[in-house]
């Protein structure tokens with residue numbers, strides 16, 4: 471079925487979600503890695519969400535009832551977390567809470583691939599990753615996957631990979647990088663905001679996962695059109711904050727990291743309306 475978005479409508483819907491999230495404070499349960507967790511909690515707060523990081527399998531049923539969304543990130547996956555993830559995803563599905571999955575480094579090891587396959591067997595609202603991670607899940611090209619950093623991907627391949635993976639999973643798929651590609655299986659949006667300085671920091675892709683958690687939590691996750699707009703909003707919020715931070719920060723990466731958090735805390739819908747560079751490819 472053909473979608474009915476224009477790029478202006480999509481940016482406007484995304485901008486409204488940025489503002490709505492600040493008014494609604496969605497709770498985002500996050501099972502994530504030990505590298506990025508603190509940054510992710512702060513990014514969630516910065517965009518108006520409420521983070522709770524969790525490690526215990528025993529509390530997942532209760533958290534699933536309370537939460538607006540669940541973020542799963544396998545960046546430092548281990549056996550106990552694997553069991554916790556299985557319980558959390560099952561509980562979120564049972565309570566119809568949207569699940570965002572970030573398969574960090576999935577191309578790197580067979581163990582990550584086993585865990586990712588388990589998560590992909592559940593109902594997911596959004597799958598988000600860099601070119602290597604998304605290409606691996608789509609079965610596109612092994613050579614793109616290397617550790618937790620992005621591989622290069624050409625635009626036509628990126629567009630077709632996100633669309634086919636979105637159709638296959640029944641989820642919105644985000645491929646982030648210098649240009650970001652987002653699809654709900656029908657539309658494919660290419661977003662070219664951002665700053666090369668985002669590449670100076672680890673955990674920006676993970677932080678994007680937390681922003682996705684907040685925005686998808688704010689819209690509820692039932693309507694694919696809303697989830698698509700929320701995903702576009704999350705990528706734009708991070709990318710536009712990345713641009714604003716680059717305009718103010720000192721030359722060191724520590725300064726950029728702080729300026730980025732500040733900018734993310736200040737981003738409002740009108741910043742997206744004035745700065746978004748969004749093209750609908752399909």
Ligand SMILES: Nc1ncnc2c1ncn2[C@@H]1O[C@H](COP(=O)(O)OP(=O)(O)O)[C@@H](O)[C@H]1O
Nearest residue numbers: 646647648663664665666668673674675708709
């Ligand atoms: N060279 C770049 N130019 C513009 N935006 C970028 C660039 N690299 C990354 N981004 C933005 O940074 C955010 C995080 O993406 P990325 O750097 O791919 O994450 P990761 O930490 O997984 O490598 C995304 O919103 C993306 O749009």
Ligand SMILES: Cc1ncsc1CCOP(=O)(O)O
Nearest residue numbers: 503505545618673674675676
């Ligand atoms: C360095 C590292 N190692 C395991 S998880 C992680 C952080 C990855 O963050 P991102 O996926 O945002 O680059």
